[in-house]
Amino acid sequence: MTAGRSMARQGSETRERIVQAALATLREEGFAGTTARAIARHGGFNQALIFYHFGSVPGLLLEAFRSMSSEQVARYRAAAGEVSSLSDLVGIARRLHDEDLRSGAITAVTQLMAAASGPEEGRPILDRFDEWISLVQEALGRAVGGPLAAVVPAREAAYAIAAMFLGIELLTRLDPERSEAGAVFDMMASMARLIEQFTPSMSLEDPAAGSPATP
């Protein structure tokens, strides 16, 4: 029925509008300021709509994280598919960080994580964040050659890298002007080049690949 379809579409547009208002509020007011009242004011709607569509403010924020994360993971999955070296991977991390400085998307995630009051609220956030860890793990698999892959377990390395990224976003947001993220990415780019230079000489599978690096 046309009326039913139209109502469903209207409902989904309303939900999307509420989700966008929640993200904007989180970015601009911080978690403590993200109340139903503030979200409603940002979006120009009645706060009763939040409870009607999402049950609660934490329910809404989780949905906001889901929607934001899916969109980003899809976008970065394409970029990760083209990674062929550690340097590429560092380049992607830097780009993601720069984008986040503007959009505040990951920053909103760290706030949501910090605000989760226990495993009931934590688990669904973790389920979603797991997609990011998997994405890093895939990219790492493409970036890291045989010998290094044999000594560094990919899942743990991906978890550590994703954790570091979260920590950097958390620190950057405290005072963007004092952020040392740029210098950290520069260091990682140098280290990536160094590892790429030394790895051939450590090769177990293919002793012919690359001449031993001379210090």
Added chain:
Amino acid sequence: MTAGRSMARQGSETRERIVQAALATLREEGFAGTTARAIARHGGFNQALIFYHFGSVPGLLLEAFRSMSSEQVARYRAAAGEVSSLSDLVGIARRLHDEDLRSGAITAVTQLMAAASGPEEGRPILDRFDEWISLVQEALGRAVGGPLAAVVPAREAAYAIAAMFLGIELLTRLDPERSEAGAVFDMMASMARLIEQFTPSMSLEDPAAGSPATP
């Protein structure tokens, strides 16, 4: 005057009691649940005392972070002074993580960081966190020998390690049972041993130190 001293002591005891109640509330209720009312209930005092002594709940939480952080930095500075290898450093990080699982102290910090609504609130937290970065940097200086120190800038490495630690605490708290922190520390311990094994062969200053590693 005795009466004056006694009142001052009483004031400082009251402040300490409020700080402890705030930390306990943050650990048990999460940031969103850490209201003046909840803190007062935890500590068994009137919530007006919070405003009298600290001006506001964020003011109290910042003071709580200061007090907690100073005590911890002092304790870990002693441990960091005995670091003589990367393996030692990983061991300290693991110990700090294990302690935090019980005390929730760093977890409280990540919540405070995530909740800061802008640079005004962010800067004093960052000032205090800087002590942790410096501590890691000192330990790293003791742990890392000549050749590696020449390619890896200590400040940036310390910032990256401290950020990773924050991220791990943030992820662990979401669901302690699903935490992969243990596996990450195992990986870092293996990598530390590997670097310790390969570093002598990379040495620039002292070509005689250690025989080249044979792959």
